[in-house]
Amino acid sequence: MKMEKQEINYFTSLYQQLEKELPGEQLADISGTRKNAIAWFGENGFPSQREEEWRFTDVSPLRKTEFIPSRSSEQPQVTVQDIEPFINRESIGRLVFLNGHLASALSSVQSLPPGLTCTSLQQAME
Structure with a gap:
């Protein structure tokens, strides 16, 4: 069509x-x-x-989808306690995205292998 x-x-x-x-x-x-x-x-x-x-x-x-832009300044207030039931303790890292935006405060990337970097697209382009 x-x-x-x-x-x-x-x-x-x-x-x-x-x-x-x-x-x-x-x-x-x-x-x-x-x-x-x-x-x-x-x-x-x-x-x-x-x-x-x-x-x-x-x-x-x-x-048929109505798209509503998500801005990083308008993210919901989420705590580590909120995501606790979903955390995999055996993983080497955790990336949390809220409405498509990387939530660095809720993510855990300290145990990533050397040379592997995790950052937002916006930070990578600065």
């Missing part, structure tokens, strides 16, 4: 609202790649299963 222009406009306008807040936006390579990708999407919309590379992937549910 071909996307209607208004559907494409909905998703491209969401991107435009967030564009300046995205990590790495000040880096030419990243912002250029994003601009090219959203321009392609503006012309083509979501891929369909009629396209060979996507024949086994149905992305149509994305068209």
Whole structure:
């Protein structure tokens, strides 16, 4: 099913609202790649299963999803006690994400192997 222009406009306008807040936006390579990708999407919309590379992937549910941006400054208050039942004591590390954002205070990366670093995408681009 071909996307209607208004559907494409909905998703491209969401991107435009967030564009300046995205990590790495000040880096030419990243912002250029994003601009090219959203321009392609503006012309083509979501891929369909009629396209060979996507024949086994149905992305149509994305068209019906209302996306609400998650900002790191608006994260829920979660404590280690809140996540205690979900902690695997045998793991060498723990990464906790709240609404897609790395929660460093709840994560545990001290036991990671040498040379392995864990940080947010935003911090990595600074």
